[in-house]
Amino acid sequence: MGRLYRGATVVDPVTGEHMIQDILVEGQVIADLGVHLPTSTHEVIEVSGLHVLPGLIDPHVHLREPGQTHKETIETGTMAAAAGGFTQICCMPNTSPIVDTTELVLSIRSQADHFGYATVHPIAAITKGAKGEELTDFAALHQAGAVGFSDDGRGVQSAQMMRQALIRAKQLGVPIIVHAEDETLSGAGCMNAGAVAERLGVDGIVSSAETVMIARDVILAQETGAHVHMCHVSPKAAVEVIRTAKANGVQVTAEVTPHHLLLTDEIVERLLAQAKVNPPLRSESDRQACIRGLFDGTLDMIATDHAPHTEEEKGRGLIRGPFGFVGLELSFPLMYTAFVKSGIIPLAKLVYHMSTAPAAHFHLQGGRIAVGELADFTVVDLSQQRRVNPATFRSKGRNTPFVDSVLYGWPVLTIHQGRTVFINEVTVD
Ligand SMILES: [Zn+2]
Numbered sequence: 001m002g003r004l005y006r007g008a009t010v011v012d013p014v015t016g017e018h019m020i021q022d023i024l025v026e027g028q029v030i031a032d033l034g035v036h037l038p039t040s041t042h043e044v045i046e047v048s049g050l051h052v053l054p055g056l057i058d059p060h061v062h063l064r065e066p067g068q069t070h071k072e073t074i075e076t077g078t079m080a081a082a083a084g085g086f087t088q089i090c091c092m093p094n095t096s097p098i099v100d101t102t103e104l105v106l107s108i109r110s111q112a113d114h115f116g117y118a119t120v121h122p123i124a125a126i127t128k129g130a131k132g133e134e135l136t137d138f139a140a141l142h143q144a145g146a147v148g149f150s151d152d153g154r155g156v157q158s159a160q161m162m163r164q165a166l167i168r169a170k171q172l173g174v175p176i177i178v179h180a181e182d183e184t185l186s187g188a189g190c191m192n193a194g195a196v197a198e199r200l201g202v203d204g205i206v207s208s209a210e211t212v213m214i215a216r217d218v219i220l221a222q223e224t225g226a227h228v229h230m231c232h233v234s235p236k237a238a239v240e241v242i243r244t245a246k247a248n249g250v251q252v253t254a255e256v257t258p259h260h261l262l263l264t265d266e267i268v269e270r271l272l273a274q275a276k277v278n279p280p281l282r283s284e285s286d287r288q289a290c291i292r293g294l295f296d297g298t299l300d301m302i303a304t305d306h307a308p309h310t311e312e313e314k315g316r317g318l319i320r321g322p323f324g325f326v327g328l329e330l331s332f333p334l335m336y337t338a339f340v341k342s343g344i345i346p347l348a349k350l351v352y353h354m355s356t357a358p359a360a361h362f363h364l365q366g367g368r369i370a371v372g373e374l375a376d377f378t379v380v381d382l383s384q385q386r387r388v389n390p391a392t393f394r395s396k397g398r399n400t401p402f403v404d405s406v407l408y409g410w411p412v413l414t415i416h417q418g419r420t421v422f423i424n425e426v427t428v429d
Pocket residue numbers: 152153154179231232278279
């Protein structure tokens with residue numbers, strides 16, 4: 001009747017335990033979990049030697065549809081999610097048009113459900129057209145399925161507008177998701193301000209462009225009692241502002257990307273446009289502060305900021321090319337290889353930051369493997385070693401600075417609501 005995944009090493013990100021168990025899936029849910037379950041009439045799938053994680057959740061993805069389907073579509077973006085072990089993703093509203101109506105929220109959800117690779121939770125715009133002038137209809141958008149509000153891609157420049165948004169979001173119990181960028185400070189920069197930008201002779205983006213707005217929005221969240229979530233935190237000073245705010249009881253959460261945890265602006269000298277991202281790759285002390293922030297809980301979760309572009313667009317160079325990297329298909333292997341395989345943190349802690357924490361803070365189901373829960377899980381082969389080859393991506397985007405990195409811990413099977421949505425047929429190369 002059901003499907004029995006036999007001999008899995010099940011990782012519990014809450015207790016930190018790893019237990020060898022069988023998982024019985026019936027329909028869309030986990031029907032049973034235990035040691036040596038009777039196989040009876042079930043289809044048996046042998047997964048001994050492999051680790052089973054709750055479906056990964058990415059709170060920050062650009063699916064590019066509607067309007068930019070040359071970069072990515074809901075179909076290819078969710079296929080990429082499944083290939084990366086993600087069963088739920090939140091998508092950003094800076095498409096064309098901007099997601100500021102209930103029709104668009106409903107359309108994205110129904111298209112994602114139609115393809116069925118992953119559950120997509122739209123994040124709706126804070127302001128109409130993301131112009132920063134007039135708030136969207138938060139209640140209606142939330143009712144339609146928006147899990148939060150953001151003008152991501154741009155910062156909300158007006159403190160008064162942000163304050164009004166926080167008041168309205170608090171009434172609904174949803175987060176305001178902040179792309180922190182004060183445009184009077186970031187200007188026309190294309191990379192981090194510093195010695196590398198000077199050597200290359202290009203305009204830099206100072207850290208304060210980000211930290212100033214994070215500090216402002218922490219103050220506004222404190223005053224309004226709203227939940228504010230900081231996107232893709234990158235400078236050391238911003239990590240410190242968030243740490244202090246948390247200590248003062250402000251309802252602030254934050255995410256950090258694999259690229260800000262692993263790379264610095266030094267790499268821009270070699271990769272140029274392929275290392276262009278916003279916020280920019282910063283200095284080594286910023287990178288170290290982000291790592292410490294994640295390990296001590298100041299930064300709650302890992303987000304890819306998956307931002308696909310075409311090769312032609314990225315090929316326009318460091319100054320004229322667009323910001324952004326793809327991330328869905330590499331995030332887990334990158335994080336596993338850097339922090340778990342190297343012995344710095346346990347696997348359960350990484351899974352907590354990539355599944356349990358985003359579920360908790362964005363009020364989503366999931367984040368744990370348990371009887372009665374939706375059968376959303378990811379089977380990973382921790383010993384599988386593979387070189388990053390963008391030609392194999394499901395995403396339309398190939399833009400990653402991690403080309404040719406040798407990584408471990410690749411997803412081999414992704415189960416979304418009981419259905420197999422990804423099987424890794426690629427072998428070691
Ligand atoms: Zn952003």
